[in-house]
Amino acid sequence: MNNLYHIAEDISRASGGVRTVVKDIQLQFPKSQILTTQKDPDDDAIQDFVKKGPWLYSRDLATHLNHLESNSLFHIHGVWMHAQYTAAKTASKRNIPFIVTPHGMYEPWLWQEGRLKKKLYFKMFSCSAFAKARYIHAITPDEQKNLKELFPNTEVVCIPNAIEIVDVVEANEPLRPYLLFLGRIHSKKGVELLIDVFTSLKSLDFDLKIVGPENDHALELMDKVKQLKDSRIQFLGAVRGADKQHLYRNAHAFIAPSYSEVVGMVNLEAAMMATPVITTHQTGLLSDWNKNGGKLIDPNFKQLEAAILECSNWTKSERDSKGQRLREFVIQEYSWKVNRPKWEALYNSMK
Known part of the structure; x- marks a missing residue:
């Protein structure tokens, strides 16, 4: 124009x-x-x-x-x-x-x-x-x-x-299953809450990958994880392009426990890669997200803990089915x- x-x-x-x-x-x-x-x-x-x-x-x-x-x-x-x-x-x-x-x-x-x-x-x-x-x-x-x-x-x-409609990249089985957060590491994104919940689940046989550019809040959280001595949590820094798409695709679930958001693009990007997304009502996503393979919660310890435990019990076929349904929903509503x-x-x- x-x-x-x-x-x-x-x-x-x-x-x-x-x-x-x-x-x-x-x-x-x-x-x-x-x-x-x-x-x-x-x-x-x-x-x-x-x-x-x-x-x-x-x-x-x-x-x-x-x-x-x-x-x-x-x-x-x-x-x-x-x-x-x-x-x-x-x-x-x-x-x-x-x-x-x-x-x-x-x-x-x-x-x-x-x-x-x-x-x-x-x-x-x-x-x-x-x-x-x-x-x-x-x-x-x-x-x-x-x-x-x-x-x-x-x-x-x-x-x-x-979001633009793109093809789903080929999936590769990771060495260990992982949950993924990707985005700007800011207090409103709920990353610290995610770390607190994840570290409390000692028996959870998953990794947590946190992806985003380094900043003051990221460094604070890195120091916190170092003190917690939880080797399952990895900070990967900024990841872009095809590498980012593969991170989305191979994650067991994408988690964005934001306190305030307006349809965060990372939620749509993850769903476009046919990955189930757990995020919050505060993102403003349509309530039908819950009926189409995704999960909406409030950003508090109890609800996030329940959501992580639930998704950790999904079989591969359940995870894939939820991811595919969510991708189709995003194409229908957010493309x-x-x-x-x-x-x-x-x-x-x-x-």
Whole structure:
């Protein structure tokens, strides 16, 4: 789609699911462009701008936005940094239609981090700027309700995160069966809870593989596991591409016990590899996930323990059957084949 610009403060791999979602949408509309203040060195097709300070202020980005075509569309991703604020203010000033996707950043659980600063910033800056959007985009029905309370006079639309349909890679029997967590290692992801539950199950003859880039929280958890002396738990660092697909495919189950999420892409990626996924109601996945080979729980010790024990008793045929059903469900509800027409209609309605 011509003159469509995706604007976010960070599209590097460290940004986690935001990068995946933004790049996936851009691939569906290859004439659109991504503008950011932070990217990875190999992201040649993404235009980045110099930034400074904790707000990632970028005068260069603001200037660039002011000189874009008047018939542009802005799709703003995220809510807390200068990139989003200046994009919304520029769009309003130049009568450029724009849509804001918060990517779950206004979910109640996340307000607990830096609560006072976030509330002040919302009231003083972002609320009035984003309220002028043509649409606010929610990824789940629950997020849609929350956003409608924050922006009562703006239309809030709901389109889920989506994934490309790909073939299942060939399975290889691992030396030892394993459970898998893969993603950004952050306190909201429930990785520490997963470690606590797993280490309490001393007789469980499984490994736990934790995959994600190293950061401060990951190092804390590595130190904790070292003190626990549980050799079944392995931290593999960042894994990408075909290696990631094989990790998904060969896992007995994928587990993402997140406290707050909006249809985490890793859940969809694992399911696309026909692997059963245990995750939480707080991810906003459709409740029918439970009826189609997956399992939704609340992120607490008791429910996660029960889910791990249940899945550890699946036979190979039970595990494969659940994984295949979940893959078919994801294709039906979360594939780009189903969701691209929704985005196309939404963008066309903004012209």
